[in-house]
Amino acid sequence: MNDYLFSNYARFDVAFVRGQGSYLYDTEQKAYLDFASGIAVSALGHQHPALSQALKAQVDQFLHCSNLYRIPQQEALAELLCQHSFADKVLFCNSGLEANEAALKLVRKYQHQRGTPEKQRFLAVGGAFHGRSLALIGASPEGKMIEGFTPLPDWFDLAPADDLDALEAAINPETAAIILEPLQGDGGGIHLFSAEYLQGVRALCEQYDILLVFDEIQCGNGRTGKLWCHEYSAVEPDIMTTAKGLGGGMPIGALLARAEIAEAMTAGSHGTTFGGNPLACSAGLAVMQELIKPDFLAEIRIRGEQLSTALQGLVAEYPHLCTEQLGIGLMQGLRCTAEITNIAVVSAGLKAGLLLVPAGRNVVRFLPPLTVSEGEITQAMTLLQTSLSELSQ
Ligand SMILES: *Cc1c(COP(=O)(O)O)cnc(C)c1O
Secondary structure: OOOOOOOOOOOOOOOEEEEEEOEEEEOOOOEEEEOOHHHHOOOOOEOOHHHHHHHHHHHOOOOOOOOOOOOHHHHHHHHHHHHOOOOOEEEEEOOHHHHHHHHHHHHHHHHHHOOOOOOOEEEEEOOOOOOOOOOHHHHOOOHHHOOOOOOOOOOEEEEOOOOHHHHHHHOOOOEEEEEEOOEEOOOOOOEEOOHHHHHHHHHHHHHHOOEEEEEOOOOOOOOOOOOOHHHHOOOOOOEEEEOHHHHEOEOOEEEEEOHHHHOOOOOOOOOOOOOOOHHHHHHHHHHHHHHOOOOHHHHHHHHHHHHHHHHHHHHHHOOOOEEEEEEEOOEEEEEEOOOOOHHHHHHHHHHHOEEOEEEOOOEEEEOOOOOOOHHHHHHHHHHHHHHHHHHOO
């Protein structure tokens, strides 16, 4: 498609030139209802006034100064994140992967510092996706993610998802932390862990004196109708990572932790040039200020109910194409049958003017902006129904 780019993406042959609210417009001015949100990134949709104004104001001041100095926008965003989570301290970076890398480093540093350096391994569960560094692909060692990249550092143990006995059996004297997404996105294909399971995981962490890391890079920042997905289970992690929706389109990642753990990272132990820069943090502040407005999250839960009811209706109508509605809030999925691929559904949606995202295990993902309206969900379901009825012929 393009002679000058690496071929590491199987791109759809479309390019967008403008966005407004829940819509994107391509080079031919065709409108698309954006139920991809750049993979759960455009939390406030496109050209949200508060986000655009915050960015423009910062651009008119200055862009970058480095963590050699205090950055008030960073301090304000950290304070807001701590006020609205279990955490006491925040470390900023530029992406989800970087946040998870920092989490692994923090786990190691903390275990060293408290005199248990033998606790150095990480335990992940089946269907995990935590990013694509050499360290983190060890959490999802299957298929194209690892083909040709071996040998991987042998730092991860794996247990099947939803099986507490198997998880306990995988814990060993070297286990430092369990890492998991409360609602799996890419790998697990929109798989929500039950409150009982997460409570069981927390209990194992207490019993074996290991840390619990929640990866809320995709399911955090209001995506599920709670600010953090783990709030559904009332289980608190020791460490949490987030990114994607936090910047509403600006690259930003964050590592959150309780003070006692965060203190393990001393001056010089970790850092990144761009992490927590004024522009990204201005975006994060604008997004967070919207998310914590009264009723914002309640509205997401109502829209989520609307979406899940509609998807369940499609499962009933097209049982030969889709078998199951998955997920919660505005992070949902539709599992396709063996008769059809998720890519075929996503392609048909694109043709009809609806942007969707494929996920693992033959699932189609629905990730509209958190500001999506009732009418837009209705319209998206009409477009999806048209696509499914064409595919079923
Ligand atoms: C997207 C994602 C990542 C990786 O984030 P990047 O910003 O792409 O590096 C890690 N974990 C989860 C759960 C994700 O959804």
